[in-house]
Amino acid sequence: MNIRIPKNRWEALVRLADMSADAVKILFAELAKVPPQKFGPDLPDQIAESLKGSGIENVSVIADTLFSLIPLLISSGKPVNEVVEELLNAIRNQAPSGKNLEEDKIEQLRANLQKLLRVPSIYMGAKATSVLTDNQSNFLSARILTDVRPVFELESTDVAAAVILHNLKISFASQGDSEREFFVSMDAVDVQSLISTLQRAQQKADKLQKIFNETNLLLINPERI
Structure with a gap:
């Protein structure tokens, strides 16, 4: 060595x-x-x-x-x-x-x-x-920027409607690289889908925590600020 x-x-x-x-x-x-x-x-x-x-x-x-x-x-x-x-x-x-x-x-x-x-x-x-x-990439932080985009009437500059767009920024670190980031745009349905996915992940973690508690096996969740 x-x-x-x-x-x-x-x-x-x-x-x-x-x-x-x-x-x-x-x-x-x-x-x-x-x-x-x-x-x-x-x-x-x-x-x-x-x-x-x-x-x-x-x-x-x-x-x-x-x-x-x-x-x-x-x-x-x-x-x-x-x-x-x-x-x-x-x-x-x-x-x-x-x-x-x-x-x-x-x-x-x-x-x-x-x-x-x-x-x-x-x-x-x-x-x-x-x-x-020990992964290819590791999550560092996330931020969501929300925009309102107008929809104009046909052959007019009058605003007829609007849409809400969420831009999700993910910061991550890859092995051998410094901090990197990528952006992905989401609508309301996408946001709810992401929330549901994260909630399922938390539910799985809670069930696994219960199993570990019952077997007296230490589950280490490193604390981060």
Whole structure:
């Protein structure tokens, strides 16, 4: 596995290597409280807020870097210890000039990563997000712009009637692409058809939720703002 370490991650990796066993224990305990559905881009700041006064510095940066390693762990399909060793080798080989980690720091980083990458709820949240978004395209947002268009009388500029037209804009992201969008025009019948389709989707989800509740199987619905 070819691991490339971005320059903006070095400082956080150094701080991870500097964390004491007690600090790692505190961070692990805080991460373990997080439900899988809470995993998302705002989580590092939320963890930092929760650990104010703990004496651990740069929690948000450390957590963000830690979370950035989990997709690597997921995609590799390898055990944590193997991924950590490959990451440590990359750190040895790619360290910027003057920022090489001494072996005692490498050992401390190994122990810290072995611990923190094994937080079950964080792994499950990241894994669920990975499975949920592993599609050709993913929905981002929608907006409807409504227009009234006049219908003119024959051979006249007098308005005889009007029609209502809805323009639906869908924003989406495709793998390897930035945000894209497309537009589709709809009349009242189309809008009702779309509403009915979405309602059926919600009904299906509610029934599946009930089945999961009855079997005590966790259903992860990532929260988004």
